[in-house]
Amino acid sequence: MYYPFFRGKQNELITLRERAELIADNNICPIIEPVKANLSSLKKTVVMLREHNAKFILIVTPQHGELKNNTLPLFDELIQKDLEGYDNFLLGYIANANSNLIDIKDFIDEYNELPIALIHYGFLKGKDLSDVLLSVSNVKKHIFIENFSGKLYQKHFTGSERILIRDGFIKRKNADHPTNEHFSDLHVTYVEEGMNGFGDFLIVGDEYMESGGPAYAVAIHLTYLDDEKDMFIRHFVSDRTNTPTDPAGKFLEALNKLKIEIESDDSPVFQSPACEEFKNLHTKAHFPGLGYVKKLSMIHHLELIADYLGPE
Numbered sequence: 001m002y003y004p005f006f007r008g009k010q011n012e013l014i015t016l017r018e019r020a021e022l023i024a025d026n027n028i029c030p031i032i033e034p035v036k037a038n039l040s041s042l043k044k045t046v047v048m049l050r051e052h053n054a055k056f057i058l059i060v061t062p063q064h065g066e067l068k069n070n071t072l073p074l075f076d077e078l079i080q081k082d083l084e085g086y087d088n089f090l091l092g093y094i095a096n097a098n099s100n101l102i103d104i105k106d107f108i109d110e111y112n113e114l115p116i117a118l119i120h121y122g123f124l125k126g127k128d129l130s131d132v133l134l135s136v137s138n139v140k141k142h143i144f145i146e147n148f149s150g151k152l153y154q155k156h157f158t159g160s161e162r163i164l165i166r167d168g169f170i171k172r173k174n175a176d177h178p179t180n181e182h183f184s185d186l187h188v189t190y191v192e193e194g195m196n197g198f199g200d201f202l203i204v205g206d207e208y209m210e211s212g213g214p215a216y217a218v219a220i221h222l223t224y225l226d227d228e229k230d231m232f233i234r235h236f237v238s239d240r241t242n243t244p245t246d247p248a249g250k251f252l253e254a255l256n257k258l259k260i261e262i263e264s265d266d267s268p269v270f271q272s273p274a275c276e277e278f279k280n281l282h283t284k285a286h287f288p289g290l291g292y293v294k295k296l297s298m299i300h301h302l303e304l305i306a307d308y309l310g311p312e
Contacts, residue, residue, distance in 0.1 A: 005033070005202075007064065011291045017045050020048045032092075036067070059119065096123060120149040120157075130156035144163065146166045147167060166200055179235060203222075203233065203297045222300055236257040236258040239253045272304060274300035
């Protein structure tokens with residue numbers, strides 16, 4: 001099963017709503033870290049996922065954004081209302097370097113009637129945590145963030161489903177992106193890693209930012225599979241990269257490169273519905289905004305992996 005990790009910003013949540021049916025039908029279980037105190041968009045998203053009977057993990061201990069250290073609204077406004085009686089979601093608990101073993105155990109005990117996914121994000125005492133978990137039964141998944149939980153740490157946790165999350169997106173200035181680079185082979189190799197599932201941070205990456213700065217260059221990111229099903233990412237970067245002016249014109253420069261690529265006979269890029277939308281934008285010479293562009297790239301990534309995995 002595929003576990004994409006979403007931060008609960010506007011375009012990430014819209015992506016989940018617009019592809020809720022795809023998620024439900026194709027063995028995809030999104031992990032959602034809420035980062036906005038205004039929960040209206042998140043509520044719409046979980047309701048839509050519930051309507052399609054989709055699996056998902058809702059993190060209730062976010063480590064970023066406006067809800068950090070203030071999780072009561074998630075329980076009061078979502079879990080006890082919109083998700084009451086819904087069996088297809090799990091509470092996500094992030095165990096990082098600042099987490100306390102007693103707090104983790106208290107949380108698991110307090111919500112012992114709900115399934116929990118422990119998200120291992122830099123917690124330092126793996127052996128102690130695994131010993132504590134011997135006496136509980138509601139921790140159903142261990143999710144390891146690869147850069148924050150090594151193989152020795154992972155070995156402590158057995159008996160529940162194990163998922164490995166790899167960040168395949170390298171953050172850099174848009175102008176510095178190469179044309180192509182490797183993204184991940186985890187969708188092929190996760191079983192060899194001793195895992196039951198795999199995940200990533202889509203084309204956004206793990207690093208959290210409230211908002212981006214001025215776009216000196218505009219880049220469109222599309223993941224694709226080669227003949228061996230290894231995954232790469234193609235960066236379509238605007239020609240102009242020296243000033244923050246004319247983002248619409250720069251988007252069309254990048255979009256023209258994308259159109260040439262996906263319409264070439266030997267292109268490895270999956271012809272997803274999101275690619276069709278990119279082509280429609282090119283035909284109309286329309287710039288929908290950088291957030292919309294990021295959303296389309298995320299949707300393409302979901303559609304690519306759904307095509308690779310096939311229906312559940």
